[in-house]
Amino acid sequence: MKKYDDTITRKGLYLYFVLYQIFMLLVVYATVYTSFIATGFAVAKYDLTLMMYLPSLLGLAGYPAALYKTRKLFLQEKRLRAVVWVMVWAWMVIIGLYWHLSHITAL
Numbered sequence: 001m002k003k004y005d006d007t008i009t010r011k012g013l014y015l016y017f018v019l020y021q022i023f024m025l026l027v028v029y030a031t032v033y034t035s036f037i038a039t040g041f042a043v044a045k046y047d048l049t050l051m052m053y054l055p056s057l058l059g060l061a062g063y064p065a066a067l068y069k070t071r072k073l074f075l076q077e078k079r080l081r082a083v084v085w086v087m088v089w090a091w092m093v094i095i096g097l098y099w100h101l102s103h104i105t106a107l
Contacts, residue, residue: 017074017082021067024090032059035097042104055100059093 035056043052066089074082 013079014074017071017079020083021071021086024086025063025067028059028063028090028093031094031097032056032063035059035101038101039104042101046104048104052104055097059097063089063093 036053039052039056042048043050067086070082070085070089073085
C-alpha cells in the first residue's frame, strides 16, 4: 500500500501562490505606471518639483520587497496569512498612489 505524500500538493500550492504574486505585481505596476504618467502631467501643468515622483518610486521598489516577505511567510506554512498580505500590500500601494494623485490635482 502506498502512503500519502503531501509534497506534490505543497509544490502545486506554491506554484499557484507564485502565479498569484505575479498577477498582483502586474496590477500594482500598471497602477504605478499610471501614477508616473499622471504625475508627469501634473508636474508639467503646475510646475512642481520632481519630488512628486517619490511615492511612485516607493511603490515601484517597495512592493517587490513585500512580495519577498510574503513568499517567506508562505514557505513557513502560513499560507492564508501570506495570501492576505499580498492583497493588503497591493491595496495599500494602489490606494496610497491614488490618494497622492488626488492631492496633486487639488493644488
